[in-house]
Amino acid sequence: MTSPPTADAAVLGEPPTPSLHLSDFDYELPEDRIAQEPIAPRDAARLLVVPRGTGALEHRIFRELPEYLRPDDLLVVNETRVTAARLLGQRSTGAAVEALVLRPAIERGADVYEALVRPGRKILPGDRLLFEESGLQAEVLDRTESGGRYLQLDVMGGGDGDVAVRLEARGRVPLPPYITAPLADRGRYQTVYARTPGSAAAPTAGLHFTPELLAQIEAMGVCIARVRLDVGLGTFRPIRTDTIAEHEMHAETFAVSAETASLVNGCRGRVVAVGTTSLRALESAAQQAATGERIAPVAEGETRLFVYPGYTFRAVDALVTNFHQPHSTLLLLVAAFAGREQMRTAYQTALADGYRFLSFGDAMFIH
Helix, strand or coil: CCCCCCCCHHHHCCCCCCCCEHHHHCCCCCHHHECCCCCCCHHHCEEEEECCCCCCCEEEEHHHHHHHCCCCCEEEEECEEECCEEEEEEECCCCEEEEEEEEECHHHCCCEEEEEEECHHHCCCCCEEEECCCCEEEEEEEECCCCCEEEEEEEHHHCCCCHHHHHHHHCECCCCCCCCCCCCCHHHHCCCCCCEEEECCCCHHHHHCCHHHHHHHHHCCCEEEEEEECCCHHHHCCCCCCEHHHCCCCCEEEEECHHHHHHHHCCCCCEEEECHHHHHHHHHHHCCCCCCCCCCCEEEEEECCCCCCCCCCCCCCEEEEECCCCCCHHHHHHHHHHCHHHHHHHHHHHHHCCCCECCCCCEEEEC
16 A cells, blocks of 8 residues: 655645744753653543633643533544563673664564664674563664664574564563653553554553543543554654754654544534644644545555644644653644743643643643
């Protein structure tokens, strides 16, 4: 199947704003404000309600989100499931090594995986890596275009066993590096609706939903639709260019079913994206839309969509999202959606009011 053209801000919306600089999206985030563990229950997180453009902010609890939804709204979630695994081990020389196994590279052969490795510069094709904790070993086959490695994984000692099963069962949860506390329950880094494997990280805005909260929302007459965007380097790769428009996103796989496209195009209320990844999947599908439609179905494609101030949104009317790192593409997306001044006000308010930040932190509803 041929992938549709990749999407970028220049073709999807207004002309980019070339005067934006990385320093425009800086703020001080104290380490003690980075949530180290998920709150229990999931829907007990705080919720900052943010009107788009201007307007007073409101302080609520996430389980109160239904009060801001309407019967004709459409809630769109990212159903991707985290399948990446963090492996700790050593090289044949005895030196320590770490691998973040991202996805199967089936085009390269059975049990070949794309991975990020540390220390990256020292891991060369032909090297052998031993991961005793997981009972796996690897041969480094080649470099990837993004600077990672292709690893041929197999069970240590030539023993029996399925590599994918071992990765799932024995690999460590691939938590972001700013989370240093161990995670007691692996399931807390999955959304309750995670279904399709392939993600290197959780779409964290969705971590706040419980089955009961979703049932309450559906009972109101709000439809729930699913998209898939496999979270990868494109979402988390830091911006290293001072001029925002010069940053290049890595490609990420996404899909929008015909059913979801039909629900979006027929929506009489607001399309509410749960997370920046759901938003990017929908806005990427908008590029394929025929006249008179918001989005088109995409069986599977790639997107390099980079959303920053100056972008015109075609598919999404409201957004559920967490609080993001300084200088991140996610922060720029929020600035584009809420408005730069409103985003700045929201973040200043959250910092002053004790909100928890990043993956396991609190949430915003921007409407």
